[in-house]
Amino acid sequence: MKRLGLIVGLVLALAGAAGLYLGASLLGGATVKDETPFVIPAGASVSAVADKLEDEGLITSTDGFVLRARIFGSSDPIQAGEFLLTPGMSQGQILAAFQAGDVIRRFVTIPEGMPSILVYEKLMAEELLTGEIDVPPEGSILPDTYAFERNQSRASLIEQMQAAMDTYLAEAWAERQPDIAVETMRDALILASVVEKETGKPSERRMVAGLYSNRVKTGMLLQADPTIIYPITKGKPLGRRIRQSEIAAVNGYNTYTRVGLPEGPITNPGRESIAAVLNPERTSALFMVADGTGGHWFADTLEQHNANVERWYAIRRERGEME
Structure with missing residues (x-):
């Protein structure tokens, strides 16, 4: 009886091993040898994905x-x-990765103050995006870092960036301080774009916004240099000094010849510049001039401003930038 039991046990073990072997053979296996990107199109069935895996040499059996x-x-x-x-x-x-949606995420960053022409060029240069786009309206893009997937359309990514701007602007507008210089979200966006281009120091944004708010309220010319440049380059760097003829030019943007705000944004402002316009520094400053460090000196009166201009000229003479 013992011998019979051993024989039966051996037969069962062999049958089980044979079943496992046949099962493994039937199900096949994976043959991924290197890190390999694999794209699943929208709407693909399991069998279509399996066919693609076998065609690319990543599994041994579609049916398995x-x-x-x-x-x-x-x-x-x-x-x-x-x-x-x-x-x-x-x-x-x-299979678990496919069902969990563990997709590769890639990112594109739109810095604060990047004009729409450069957003357009950046997205068109991204080879993993698809489709043609127009240059988006200036000021419609919220600067941020955005995730995208291979073969995503550029148009859908632009829509995501614009939806982010619409959402943030509406939320920020709802929290605005009373008695600010602008009456509409559109004007807030325009003034924020000027603030964005006028200072590279985050700590100055509210002060610059306060100064320009004072000028808007009193009907003074804004006299913001970036508004001269925008009609010439559409936001790209000018690469030279501004000419006197350009300062005197009359158009919808030049705030040296136009009272009030430009007719539209001159870049895509970031959250902080928008927030600064909606909650500006309480100041009596009306003038500012560069201080040589990337920031500005501020002044309440023209006399104070002229003295600051002389200080700036002295710095430039020391640098050999002017005689």
């Missing part, structure tokens, strides 16, 4: 992958997007 998905996979659908398959991944791990 489909069978494994039916037997062992969760009820979650396979997600579209780009996935990174790594060496040693099993079919089960690949």
Whole structure:
């Protein structure tokens, strides 16, 4: 009887091993040897994905992958997007990644104060995006870092950036201080774009906003140099000194010849510049001039301002920038 039991046990063990072998052979396996990006198109079925995996040499059996998905996979659908398959991944791990939506995320950063022409050029230069776009309206893009996927359309990414601006501007407008210089969100955006271009120091934004708010309220010319440059370059660097003829030019943007705000934004302002316009520094300053460090000296009177201008000229003479 003992011998019979041993024989039966051996037969069962061999049958089990044979079943495991046949099962493994039927289900196939993964053959990922290197880090490999794998793209699943929108609406792709499990069988279509399996075919693509086998065609690219990443699994040994389409039917085996489909069978494994039916037997062992969760009820979650396979997600579209780009996935990174790594060496040693099993079919089960690949399937789990597809169902969890563990897609590769790539990022594009739009810095504060980047004009729309440069946003356009940046997105057109990104080879993993698709489709044509026009230059977006100035001021419609919220500077930030945005995630995107391979083969995402440029138009959809622009829509995301514009929706972010609309949302932030509406939220910030709802929290604005009373008696600010602007009456509409559009005007707030325009003035914020001037503030953005006028100072590179975050600590100065509210002060610059306060100064320009004072000028708007009193009907003074803003006399903001970036508004001279914008019609010439559409926001790109001028690369030279501003000419007297350009200072005297009459157009919808030049605040040396136009009272009030420019007719539109001159760049895409960031959150902080928008917030500064909606909560400006309480100041009596009406004038400012560069201080040689990237910031400005501020003055309440023309006499004080002229003295600050002389200080700035002295710095420039020391640098050899003027005689």
